[in-house]
Amino acid sequence: MPLPYYVSPEQMMQDKAEYARKGIAKGKSIIALEFQGGILIVAENPSASLNKVSEVYDRIAFAGAGKYSEFERLRKEGIRYADLKGYAYGREDVTAKSLANAYSQVIGNIFSMEIKPLEVEILVLEVGEGAASNEFYRIAFDGSIMDEKVYATIGGQAEELKLFLRDKYRDGLGLEEALHLATRALEAATSQKVKAAILEVAVLERDRAGRKFRRIPQAELRDLMEKEGDGGG
Amino acid sequence: MDLSFNQSGAGSSFFDLVRQAEPPLLPQSGMEGLEPREGMPAVPTGTTVLALRYRDGVLIAGDRQATEGHQVASRRIEKVYAADDHSAIAIAGAAGPCIEMARLFQTELAHYEKIEGTGLSLEGKANKLAQMVRANLPLAIQGLIVVPIFVGYDLKRDEGRIYKYDLAGGRYDEADYYATGSGGKDARSTMKKLYRPAMAEAEAIRLVLEALYDAAEEDTGTGGPDFVRRIFPSVKQVTRAGIQDVPEDRLAAECEAIVNARKGG
Numbered sequence: 001m002p003l004p005y006y007v008s009p010e011q012m013m014q015d016k017a018e019y020a021r022k023g024i025a026k027g028k029s030i031i032a033l034e035f036q037g038g039i040l041i042v043a044e045n046p047s048a049s050l051n052k053v054s055e056v057y058d059r060i061a062f063a064g065a066g067k068y069s070e071f072e073r074l075r076k077e078g079i080r081y082a083d084l085k086g087y088a089y090g091r092e093d094v095t096a097k098s099l100a101n102a103y104s105q106v107i108g109n110i111f112s113m114e115i116k117p118l119e120v121e122i123l124v125l126e127v128g129e130g131a132a133s134n135e136f137y138r139i140a141f142d143g144s145i146m147d148e149k150v151y152a153t154i155g156g157q158a159e160e161l162k163l164f165l166r167d168k169y170r171d172g173l174g175l176e177e178a179l180h181l182a183t184r185a186l187e188a189a190t191s192q193k194v195k196a197a198i199l200e201v202a203v204l205e206r207d208r209a210g211r212k213f214r215r216i217p218q219a220e221l222r223d224l225m226e227k228e229g230d231g232g233g
Numbered sequence: 234m235d236l237s238f239n240q241s242g243a244g245s246s247f248f249d250l251v252r253q254a255e256p257p258l259l260p261q262s263g264m265e266g267l268e269p270r271e272g273m274p275a276v277p278t279g280t281t282v283l284a285l286r287y288r289d290g291v292l293i294a295g296d297r298q299a300t301e302g303h304q305v306a307s308r309r310i311e312k313v314y315a316a317d318d319h320s321a322i323a324i325a326g327a328a329g330p331c332i333e334m335a336r337l338f339q340t341e342l343a344h345y346e347k348i349e350g351t352g353l354s355l356e357g358k359a360n361k362l363a364q365m366v367r368a369n370l371p372l373a374i375q376g377l378i379v380v381p382i383f384v385g386y387d388l389k390r391d392e393g394r395i396y397k398y399d400l401a402g403g404r405y406d407e408a409d410y411y412a413t414g415s416g417g418k419d420a421r422s423t424m425k426k427l428y429r430p431a432m433a434e435a436e437a438i439r440l441v442l443e444a445l446y447d448a449a450e451e452d453t454g455t456g457g458p459d460f461v462r463r464i465f466p467s468v469k470q471v472t473r474a475g476i477q478d479v480p481e482d483r484l485a486a487e488c489e490a491i492v493n494a495r496k497g498g
Contacts, residue, residue: 051350054347054350055347056347076348079344079347079348080247080250080254080344080348083247083250083340083343083344083347084250084251084254084255086340087247087251087258087336087337087340088255088258211343
């Protein structure tokens with residue numbers, strides 16, 4: 001009778017974690033940061049049609065790093081969750097916190113129970129009534145959830161970007177300044193010039209009525225980047 | 234690998250999602266297998282809602298009264314809803330299911346747009362609404378009728394469009410104007426006499442209010458303008474620029490002008 005190999009659970013988890021980390025490290029990065037008007041999300045994304053940043057609900061946005069097909073499914077499930085909850089209760093009852101927790105559960109279960117973990121890292125963002133009530137949740141490949149303040153980064157260069165922002169970020173940035181800061185961070189981390197064409201940018205604007213999420217189209221993005229002397233596009 | 238938070242299918246339709254994942258949220262649940270009621274009216278009662286194409290797009294309007302038999306149940310009920318940035322619905326029938334359908338439809342359109350990354354075409358929206366009306370048929374034959382008029386500004390064709398529906402979810406493109414509800418026929422008669430293609434905004438608004446006024450005179454279920462409480466019909470303009478509510482002051486002024494004209498003043 002052939003004996004099954006024994007692998008300690010600890011070893012299995014470590015192997016899975018390493019696998020997932022490698023998958024994410026290969027990928028591009030995303031920065032989310034507060035500015036005066038709300039939250040700015042800047043993703044390295046050369047594709048014009050496949051999105052990494054998405055609206056989930058009135059005040060809530062999603063950003064995904066790692067394997068596209070995996071975070072794309074998570075994105076859709078998040079929207080379904082939010083719309084069902086908002087319909088069953090009320091629009092104000094849909095919160096980033098409960099969504100982030102739901103993601104944490106699902107991703108964590110997959111990490112433990114499935115043979116292959118998800119190679120994803122995601123952000124769930126909510127713009128608050130005032131700056132102090134913005135929320136940033138980062139959920140890692142193993143389902144662990146972190147409540148970030150003021151800015152959050154995910155993807156291959158997440159750590160370098162975070163260090164850059166820790167050094168350079170200050171409160172009360174306007175939209176152009178925040179965009180400029182994010183661009184400089186990406187340039188520092190990737191050692192490459194960053195142009196509008198390789199970015200996907202969106203905002204959650206506090207003062208918009210109803211749905212606060214807005215994508216910034218390429219033309220507007222180039223204008224904004226040029227204003228800060230980036231010569232974007 | 235089941236990623237779903239709630240065992241749902243992988244589609245873009247909110248309506249299908251709710252039917253699958255949370256059927257109790259829909260009014261139709263529990264209604265299967267019931268027998269049709271005797272002597273059920275063929276048209277929704279207690280309402281007039283109408284739509285009219287004009288030069289800039291479409292106007293959509295409805296009266297404000299809800300009745301329970303001979304009693305006034307509400308004087309300021311809202312029957313006209315923006316569905317999204319360039320389309321709107323007005324619904325005739327039983328108040329509760331109508332308001333729910335409006336809400337469900339709004340959620341359906343936003344949900345599709347968020348999932349797919351792009352909005353539905355106007356035809357697609359009209360079609361989806363037809364399916365919702367169809368799904369309401371078990372309730373409708375019990376007397377809880379929901380019949381909408383759907384309008385939109387078609388950005389591709391650069392024109393306003395009107396769609397009308399029957400109880401079973403049949404959908405019909407309507408060229409110029411339409412009205413439904415217990416006062417629908419009366420409103421249509423007025424519009425038939427006064428309508429001209431590509432009317433200017435002021436004339437079109439006046440026509441809409443005349444039609445509703447006439448309907449209110451002939452149909453006890455339709456409410457006329459209430460000058461004492463300052464409650465006037467809801468009127469929305471759907472144009473290339475989006476959806477605007479015609480403001481109360483303007484509605485008041487037009488309704489007063491209508492009354493004065495009829496007084497012979």
